[in-house]
Amino acid sequence: MLEKYREERGALIPLLQGAQEIYGYLPGAAMERIARTLRLPAAQVYGVATFYAQFHFTPRGRHVIRVCLGTACHVRGGARIFEALRRQLGVEDGGTTADLRYTLESVACIGACGLAPVIMIDDDTHGRLTPESLPGILARYE
């Protein structure tokens, strides 16, 4: 029984990853198609997908901004940076701007505490930030 489950997940996860790569997230229609292809109940596909944090169910921005709210960043003003971004982009934590340019997320320590307060935009780390430095940084990401 467990073996069977493992095999099913073995096929399912790469398909979910593939669909997410194409769409940037997992639309319901894509998950239903995967369920049909693998002859699995749709509920099982949803169940597996929601178990893994790597999968997203709403559209994501072209650029993902991760704002560190870990201890070092918090002490050095991370919350102010987060608040400034939240206002500037007009989205809440986890939200995506209407033009799909940015997704904003708060995260715990991203391992660059010496540069606190830190954000990551896609794979780039930006440190020693002030709220005033943010518009110039954001402008680099179309």
Ligand code: FES
């Ligand atoms: S607490 Fe922010 S990078 Fe470590």
